[in-house]
Amino acid sequence: MIPFLDLERVNAPYMQRIEEAAIRVLRSGRYILGNEVDEFEKSFAAYCEAGYCIGTANGLDALTLILKAFAFPEKSEVIVPANTYIATVLPLSFLGLTPVFVEPEEVTMLLNPELIEDKITPSTKAIITADLYGRSCEMARILELANDYNLKVITDAAQAHGAAYFGKKTGSMAHATAFSFYPTKNLGALGDAGAVVTSDKELAQKIRYLRNYGSALRYQNEYKGMNSRLDEIQAAFLHVKLPYLDKENKRRRQMASRYLTEIQVKNLVLPPTDRIQEDAWHLFVVRHPDRTALIAFLEANGIQTDVHYPLPVHKQEAYKEYKSLKLPVTEKMHQEVLSLPLNPVLTEEELTYIIQTVNRFDA
Amino acid sequence: MIPFLDLERVNAPYMQRIEEAAIRVLRSGRYILGNEVDEFEKSFAAYCEAGYCIGTANGLDALTLILKAFAFPEKSEVIVPANTYIATVLPLSFLGLTPVFVEPEEVTMLLNPELIEDKITPSTKAIITADLYGRSCEMARILELANDYNLKVITDAAQAHGAAYFGKKTGSMAHATAFSFYPTKNLGALGDAGAVVTSDKELAQKIRYLRNYGSALRYQNEYKGMNSRLDEIQAAFLHVKLPYLDKENKRRRQMASRYLTEIQVKNLVLPPTDRIQEDAWHLFVVRHPDRTALIAFLEANGIQTDVHYPLPVHKQEAYKEYKSLKLPVTEKMHQEVLSLPLNPVLTEEELTYIIQTVNRFDA
Ligand SMILES: Cc1ncc(COP(=O)(O)O)c(/C=N/[C@@H]2[C@@H](O)[C@@H](OP(=O)(O)OP(=O)(O)OC[C@H]3O[C@@H](n4cc(C)c(=O)[nH]c4=O)C[C@@H]3O)O[C@H](C)[C@H]2O)c1O
Ligand SMILES: Cc1ncc(COP(=O)(O)O)c(/C=N/[C@@H]2[C@@H](O)[C@@H](OP(=O)(O)OP(=O)(O)OC[C@H]3O[C@@H](n4cc(C)c(=O)[nH]c4=O)C[C@@H]3O)O[C@H](C)[C@H]2O)c1O
Numbered sequence: 222m223i224p225f226l227d228l229e230r231v232n233a234p235y236m237q238r239i240e241e242a243a244i245r246v247l248r249s250g251r252y253i254l255g256n257e258v259d260e261f262e263k264s265f266a267a268y269c270e271a272g273y274c275i276g277t278a279n280g281l282d283a284l285t286l287i288l289k290a291f292a293f294p295e296k297s298e299v300i301v302p303a304n305t306y307i308a309t310v311l312p313l314s315f316l317g318l319t320p321v322f323v324e325p326e327e328v329t330m331l332l333n334p335e336l337i338e339d340k341i342t343p344s345t346k347a348i349i350t351a352d353l354y355g356r357s358c359e360m361a362r363i364l365e366l367a368n369d370y371n372l373k374v375i376t377d378a379a380q381a382h383g384a385a386y387f388g389k390k391t392g393s394m395a396h397a398t399a400f401s402f403y404p405t406k407n408l409g410a411l412g413d414a415g416a417v418v419t420s421d422k423e424l425a426q427k428i429r430y431l432r433n434y435g436s437a438l439r440y441q442n443e444y445k446g447m448n449s450r451l452d453e454i455q456a457a458f459l460h461v462k463l464p465y466l467d468k469e470n471k472r473r474r475q476m477a478s479r480y481l482t483e484i485q486v487k488n489l490v491l492p493p494t495d496r497i498q499e500d501a502w503h504l505f506v507v508r509h510p511d512r513t514a515l516i517a518f519l520e521a522n523g524i525q526t527d528v529h530y531p532l533p534v535h536k537q538e539a540y541k542e543y544k545s546l547k548l549p550v551t552e553k554m555h556q557e558v559l560s561l562p563l564n565p566v567l568t569e570e571e572l573t574y575i576i577q578t579v580n581r582f583d584a
Numbered sequence: 585m586i587p588f589l590d591l592e593r594v595n596a597p598y599m600q601r602i603e604e605a606a607i608r609v610l611r612s613g614r615y616i617l618g619n620e621v622d623e624f625e626k627s628f629a630a631y632c633e634a635g636y637c638i639g640t641a642n643g644l645d646a647l648t649l650i651l652k653a654f655a656f657p658e659k660s661e662v663i664v665p666a667n668t669y670i671a672t673v674l675p676l677s678f679l680g681l682t683p684v685f686v687e688p689e690e691v692t693m694l695l696n697p698e699l700i701e702d703k704i705t706p707s708t709k710a711i712i713t714a715d716l717y718g719r720s721c722e723m724a725r726i727l728e729l730a731n732d733y734n735l736k737v738i739t740d741a742a743q744a745h746g747a748a749y750f751g752k753k754t755g756s757m758a759h760a761t762a763f764s765f766y767p768t769k770n771l772g773a774l775g776d777a778g779a780v781v782t783s784d785k786e787l788a789q790k791i792r793y794l795r796n797y798g799s800a801l802r803y804q805n806e807y808k809g810m811n812s813r814l815d816e817i818q819a820a821f822l823h824v825k826l827p828y829l830d831k832e833n834k835r836r837r838q839m840a841s842r843y844l845t846e847i848q849v850k851n852l853v854l855p856p857t858d859r860i861q862e863d864a865w866h867l868f869v870v871r872h873p874d875r876t877a878l879i880a881f882l883e884a885n886g887i888q889t890d891v892h893y894p895l896p897v898h899k900q901e902a903y904k905e906y907k908s909l910k911l912p913v914t915e916k917m918h919q920e921v922l923s924l925p926l927n928p929v930l931t932e933e934e935l936t937y938i939i940q941t942v943n944r945f946d947a
Contacts, residue, residue: 228614229612229613232610236610236611239610240607243606243607243610247595247603247774248592250590251591252591252767252775253766253767278776278811278812279641279811281797281810281811307797307798307805308811311798311808311810315808317680403616404615411609411610411817412616412815412817412818413616413641413813413815434670434671434674435670435902440891440895441895441900442900443900443902444902445674445902445903446674447644447674447678448642448643448644448671448776450776452815452818453775454775455775455815530803531803532803537805538804538805539806539807539808539809540808
């Protein structure tokens with residue numbers, strides 16, 4: 222059986238250094254916002270070609286902190302992609318902001334920039350782009366729109382560590398970018414972790430306070446802040462793994478290239494091939510009208526797949542107030558998408574087997 | 585120099601098993617909501633003599649999750665102690681609830697039950713008790729009031745692991761209790777961690793979903809939930825330390841007894857002696873009209889102290905809308921309180937030295 226993702230194998234090459242890092246931190250007596258977080262923040266900001274990085278407890282909190290820092294008035298509207306993981310949208314609800322769902326572009330499945338302008342009203346304050354599957358959204362067009370309408374651009378890059386857009390690193394383009402280091406991500410911690418990346422100094426400072434009870438100095442609270450800190454021990458793990466992210470992403474690109482050139486099945490839609498080298502290939506998402514049959518066929522042949530995601534945000538019980546909203550492109554995608562295994566520890570043999578098996582599917 | 589708290593020394597007796605636990609978890613490949621969290625939750629619920637425990641990312645989130653689960657209408661009023669750490673109050677602000685500050689009782693410095701009834705209005709939905717310094721609030725009176733007015737009682741027990749109130753364990757009395765396992769707490773993790781404890785099955789279930797994006801089943805979201813999970817690795821550390829909590833609290837009680845019987849200084853007010861054996865003695869907080877002089881004197885004699893806390897919540901910049909509120913008992917306390925070192929690794933010699941030095945203070 223080829224598992225969709227085997228985290229033990231993914232972390233194995235780093236395990237010795239991860240264990241050493243754990244022991245160093247445990248023995249240091251310093252567990253909250255110390256040197257390990259500082260150093261990782263500096264390295265990750267540099268990696269993203271951005272000014273500042275602020276470690277957070279997770280990716281959802283990173284988005285929440287960005288939105289809290291912008292302090293848009295309640296009921297402000299924020300453009301969000303209809304095709305995304307629910308965590309892109311939840312922070313808006315916490316802060317009394319209104320998500321305005323925009324359909325994806327057919328080929329990339331990402332926020333369709335051509336549909337944004339129609340949705341902008343005097344209450345719109347920001348656009349959230351979600352770089353789903355590891356691919357950057359169409360930032361040129363989106364930043365232009367944001368500029369024209371004086372909107373903030375926030376990128377949810379939970380799935381796109383190390384991606385780029387025409388030479389610009391993810392994290393260097395939006396006003397602020399949220400990363401998740403959930404264990405399954407391209408850069409994954411060994412527990413929950415996240416970060417905000419921005420080049421706006423004041424915003425960075427405010428988020429730094431907001432993640433720590435709103436406190437600038439000990440026991441003095443300037444803002445009504447959260448508690449959302451990156452743990453020292455997780456920062457140390459991330460610091461061990463960061464230097465290998467580019468190498469791992471390169472491996473992901475090679476695998477994606479093989480999939481893209483070698484898979485050929487009737488009715489199976491592959492992801493676009495135009496930006497293979499800048500995509501971080503967190504997931505390799507194909508589409509098929511009879512997804513259920515394809516999953517069963519692959520499973521029967523020892524290949525585990527996954528679905529990202531089966532149910533769109535506006536169809537979740539949590540968002541039942543949007544139940545009657547019609548977003549046909551998004552809805553169709555959620556019925557057809559299927560993720561094939563793609564991660565840096567798959568062997569060429571496994572890859573060949575997956576490709577051959579997929580190519581045998583006939584439905 | 586006797587440091588106020590030396591975490592390296594505090595964790596030293598457990599360090600070997602903590603390291604073993606770290607390595608076990610790291611090698612397991614399972615980092616989020618697995619067996620370690622499950623097992624710690626069961627043990628901690630049992631320890632608190634309560635039905636359920638739900639691990640969370642930290643203590644502030646534990647309170648936030650409880651309040652989210654109760655889903656009081658916006659602008660509902662919640663009684664909170666005016667003398668507390670700001671994290672007791674922040675979750676109310678996140679959810680659009682109105683804190684109604686109540687002054688502490690002079691001797692215990694905890695929420696004065698006699699002042700609560702006057703503050704109850706038709707909008708009041710809950711009372712938050714904060715078991716500051718490790719001492720339980722007057723639960724009999726408070727639960728009676730809550731019963732009379734149909735209010736929920738929520739305990740912030742961030743400082744009171746293992747405390748009791750007339751034989752009832754903290755965590756077993758309120759409708760829900762929030763714990764923090766911040767590294768400096770009586771039961772401290774080696775990073776951020778927290779938990780909710782409750783005996784209400786439905787509430788426990790809802791909080792379990794709410795800490796995990798509101799998700800019951802993978803990719804199905806019933807509620808607009810947060811991301812606030814206890815890390816597997818931190819759960820494993822807590823599980824190593826929990827069996828020793830009672831022994832450590834006993835040691836704290838012995839030290840508190842010595843302080844209470846041996847310290848005698850003009851104008852220095854000691855904590856009450858009536859419940860030494862049920863207090864968890866997270867902090868040993870004395871009061872003196874010339875705190876600054878006392879701190880300087882102790883510091884000059886090699887004893888580090890701390891102040892919990894220097895500035896009340898309603899005087900924080902974050903709560904400037906309450907700036908003109910007059911809470912004279914609280915304000916006076918914040919000018920006079922001083923925490924002497926008290927933690928399980930202080931030696932009898934250090935204790936004797938602290939007592940003798942304090943007794944030499946004359947101001
Ligand atoms: C666009 C976007 N925005 C914001 C966020 C929010 O970021 P967050 O707050 O940091 O979670 C996400 C997160 N997104 C992810 C989401 O994509 C999904 O990720 P996933 O990879 O499908 O996660 P999973 O089901 O837990 O794991 C997949 C497999 O991996 C194996 N595994 C997993 C774990 C955790 C393990 O320890 N050991 C294992 O062996 C077994 C599982 O079958 O579900 C997570 C809970 C979210 O954090 C996002 O995609
Ligand atoms: C009533 C109440 N309700 C809710 C909460 C919120 O819970 P939380 O969200 O889990 O923080 C609190 C938390 N309360 C605590 C609060 O009491 C205070 O605790 P504190 O012990 O004074 O913390 P500190 O200043 O970080 O540490 C004290 C000393 O300990 C040493 N130290 C500390 C750390 C962390 C270390 O790694 N290594 C060290 O050597 C050096 C420091 O001088 O400040 C914290 C940030 C809060 O979590 C509370 O008291």
